[in-house]
């Protein structure tokens with residue numbers, strides 16, 4: 001609908017003609033430039049920006065009117081006063097409109113440059129006090145989704161789009177002395193919406209800080225700083241001339257002047273270089289006639305030589321994460337505290353890189369990355385992957401010339417807008433040392449517009465390489481303007497194949513990998529190994545940092561009820577695909593983040609040249625790990641700690657050093673381990689001195705595995721056609737011949753089994769269990785048992801029950817046939833079984849026993865991988881040790897409930913009610929979980945807050961448990977983490993004490 005035809009000529013509304021015009025992106029805005037905030041002379045220009053006398057933060061409660069449709073918005077919408085809203089925020093989180101979570105699919109019909117007629121609009125208003133003092137007033141919006149029309153005192157002042165970029169309006173000429181009205185009409189959709197199809201909750205409004213700058217007409221407009229690894233500093237500027245003073249801490253080391261005509265150049269002797277490991281920053285003071293600007297300068301050089309990505313002349317690995325601006329309480333708004341919390345948490349988990357997926361973050365984010373030491377892949381506000389689904393019955397093909405994801409990348413209509421986004425990215429962040437590369441955007445295909453975008457970036461900045469993943473050269477257009485090959489979710493085998501390619505000389509980066517959805521990822525270490533295998537590999541960034549959620553309400557104990565796609569009544573949604581991260585929405589680490597912290601650790605230890613020596617290998621590139629880390633060690637077995645010690649060491653960057661621990665050559669009886677625990681010293685990274693950073697556990701002694709003994713007097717048994725009863729002292733076992741299950745395990749007159757002991761083949765699918773439909777169609781979760789035969793006999797020291805049975809359902813043949821033998825002695829049962837699975841089961845989640853025990857069996861002890869949940873492919877944050885836990889604390893509370901809390905590599909586990917203890921042992925190792933929830937309950941519920949506890953405690957003793965992998969958006973679970981089929985055997989000893 002043409003707004004002009006429905007509005008009074010000259011009315012504020014009649015100016016709304018830009019949002020469906022792809023050539024009109026900004027009206028009345030200043031030219032984009034490097035981010036800086038001027039301070040008044042005499043001020044500390046390095047203070048927080050709110051301290052500046054020239055800066056007024058306009059955040060706060062603003063007037064707010066919401067219209068479901070721009071058509072129904074009155075001509076005089078400027079006069080408002082119905083509601084209030086905090087600025088910054090997203091209006092969907094304040095009762096207006098509703099949040100929609102969609103990943104690929106566009107939230108509107110694909111009809112560019114048009115958007116639906118009924119565009120929701122939020123009209124924001126606030127008063128501004130002005131008294132003229134010869135200074136211009138520049139109104140800055142750091143982020144508005146999707147576009148804004150600005151009015152000052154009812155007069156049209158400008159228009160701007162590109163949600164994640166600063167729009168600056170010089171509004172001075174529209175101001176009068178005293179109270180002035182600022183009105184921003186924000187539209188939910190504009191033609192830019194097609195370029196902002198990022199995988200996130202689609203939220204609207206003024207979502208970043210708004211402020212006013214007071215500056216002279218004749219002012220410093222822009223400047224560019226380059227500082228390299230030779231200590232060379234160059235500054236060029238436009239606008240007013242400035243004096244420059246460079247300080248190392250408080251020491252003035254160089255000074256000079258810069259003007260449009262003359263740039264400033266100086267060389268710092270023995271400059272301390274900037275890196276993530278040692279983020280050393282110099283201070284540059286820029287002084288004009290009335291302003292002082294504080295810049296932090298990092299000397300560093302990024303280059304790619306011979307296919308190797310380097311910082312300061314050394315190859316570095318990016319061990320990173322992808323981060324979205326997403327918070328359940330404030331939506332897209334990250335204040336400084338939230339940014340710092342995220343970045344500090346990354347550093348605490350040894351993450352050294354962050355990709356601002358898939359748009360630039362707020363400017364202050366980069367200053368923090370400079371300071372804390374994080375490498376940034378700075379990405380333009382661009383993603384158009386919805387193009388793959390826009391034609392109802394057309395799939396991409398060369399013949400029909402529908403190029404799928406590249407539709408927009410090739411469409412001349414969007415060329416101006418795409419180039420605008422690339423320019424905005426580079427011009428704002430060009431001075432930040434943390435930015436190591438520019439990224440053209442995400443999943444927008446490859447075509448002329450993207451090629452031109454890459455060329456534009458190169459013309460603006462020759463000091464950083466250009467990254468882009470979505471080339472998929474469907475029409476063979478060369479992507480040689482890109483400096484590296486980027487892929488996502490590539491398997492480790494395919495990365496190895498890349499290294500063999502003769503035709504490709506560029507380095508390789510995995511801009512997304514290890515999709516961290518739900519319980520996972522399970523392949524971090526495998527990727528680390530590949531990354532380490534070649535300097536051609538730049539490394540990778542885990543998808544993604546934090547789960548996106550909306551708050552649906554609160555539980556009785558005041559905890560937020562987190563919702564995901566489909567919980568807000570969306571027209572269409574992508575479910576819980578937004579809960580795919582290393583942190584819960586409130587930034588509590590998932591166990592996946594703990595895995596990251598351990599896999600990305602700065603030092604690793606391997607066995608040395610002699611039996612008692614070890615080698616410390618440093619992963620650090622620029623600093624001596626020994627200068628910042630101390631090491632404690634301990635030798636343990638299932639009996640606990642046997643010896644311990646500590647030492648200091650020195651190891652050059654990327655080097656190694658050998659240490660000797662004589663205690664390792666002592667004599668051991670049981671499986672024994674040494675664990676090296678590294679703690680921080682001398683202010684390492686964000687860690688407090690003495691805090692643990694990482695560890696390494698190495699097995700130093702493997703004992704002979706004893707066959708489980710049979711204990712005590714030979715039990716007695718009686719049999720009926722339906723039941724065997726076995727008595728051993730005060731213990732009694734009831735074996736049901738009809739189901740081939742133990743119905744009762746009695747100690748005295750108390751039955752420990754609240755339900756019959758079952759074979760268990762199912763787990764509540766984790767998000768990565770993409771084959772879960774096969775499990776349901778085979779009915780692994782609710783099988784019918786057929787018993788072919790049961791027999792009982794007495795042998796030396798025990799009673800032996802043998803069975804032959806199968807498990808199946810309707811329609812198909814049984815999915816498994818099994819032979820089992822139970823040897824019952826004076827103190828327990830040795831279970832042994834062998835099953836053969838039909839080809840209906842391609843990937844078996846687990847194979848083991850499930851026991852329901854009374855609620856008061858809640859005290860769990862185990863010897864195996866703990867204290868965190870652990871799986872065959874996800875146990876790096878855990879180590880082998882003796883752990884004890886209350887069953888209530890063994891649940892990992894995934895927002896979409898799923899299998900959790902397993903412990904891998906256990907040789908013993910027990911659960912006790914204080915009087916009686918049920919113990920499982922298997923010297924070869926097994927997995928177990930102890931939970932208050934059944935797998936059926938975990939599988940059935942959409943949200944954690946809907947979970948109901950089982951009336952019994954559920955103990956799963958798994959002979960085998962499959963890995964968790966990262967298949968939700970990555971390669972299928974590797975063979976080595978699967979349960980080998982079709983034949984699987986299991987054995988375990990169950991004791992009752």
Ligand code: GAL
Pocket residue numbers: 103199357358442443488512515543577580969
């Ligand atoms: C990738 C995409 C990300 C995210 C992820 C799935 O293809 O680049 O933005 O959508 O898939 O979680």
Ligand code: MG
Pocket residue numbers: 103104198199385443
């Ligand atoms: Mg995507």
